[in-house]
Amino acid sequence: MMSGCSSISQDEYNSLIEEKTSLKYDNEKLQGEIADLQSELDTIKAEKSELEQKNVKAQAKIDAIDYCFDIDGCMLGRPQSSIIQSEVSKYNDNVDLETTIYMEGTHFTSKMVHTIKDIVSPALTAIHIVSYEKAIADGIGNPLDDNLKEYVIIYRNYNDGHGSVIMHSYWYLDGNDEMHHDFFFTLYAQKQGIVDEYKRIVENQ
Numbered sequence: 001m002m003s004g005c006s007s008i009s010q011d012e013y014n015s016l017i018e019e020k021t022s023l024k025y026d027n028e029k030l031q032g033e034i035a036d037l038q039s040e041l042d043t044i045k046a047e048k049s050e051l052e053q054k055n056v057k058a059q060a061k062i063d064a065i066d067y068c069f070d071i072d073g074c075m076l077g078r079p080q081s082s083i084i085q086s087e088v089s090k091y092n093d094n095v096d097l098e099t100t101i102y103m104e105g106t107h108f109t110s111k112m113v114h115t116i117k118d119i120v121s122p123a124l125t126a127i128h129i130v131s132y133e134k135a136i137a138d139g140i141g142n143p144l145d146d147n148l149k150e151y152v153i154i155y156r157n158y159n160d161g162h163g164s165v166i167m168h169s170y171w172y173l174d175g176n177d178e179m180h181h182d183f184f185f186t187l188y189a190q191k192q193g194i195v196d197e198y199k200r201i202v203e204n205q
């Protein structure tokens with residue numbers, strides 16, 4: 001018996017080869033696009049993670065500032081009868097100190113105000129703040145104990161009856177008696193160039 005067989009033409013074969021080649025090219029192109037999209041996705045995830053971390057830090061800073069204001073508000077709201085010590089002294093010719101210690105029950109809070117004459121340059125003002133903060137950092141472990149929970153330092157300019165706060169710095173013990181410290185500058189300090197000088201000094205230490 002004779003059986004017939006079919007075959008494809010050379011043109012059809014060439015067409016199939018071209019189609020295969022085209023599909024292979026399209027596949028490689030899609031794989032490249034997928035890789036690019038994955039890279040973009042990884043970048044977006046990394047940026048999202050970084051933003052989340054920045055948000056956490058920013059929120060922590062806001063919470064710390066709020067806490068500082070709470071401490072200041074608490075001090076201002078305390079009656080004169082809670083002041084057990086208050087004195088004014090001179091740090092140097094350009095800086096006056098006012099120290100107030102409050103006591104309610106067995107709880108102590110200390111506030112120190114540095115009044116810096118506004119004739120002092122931003123650079124020298126920053127030097128004073130940096131050096132005093134370092135001195136406090138080196139010795140703060142001793143004054144903060146079970147009774148003295150909060151220690152606030154306020155730096156300000158003052159001249160001709162007008163005062164402008166430069167910076168709040170505060171140290172406190174939490175419920176587990178762990179010491180914390182934070183600070184923030186005011187917009188006034190930024191405008192006066194004190195913040196830039198402070199950063200420059202700290203970065204060069």
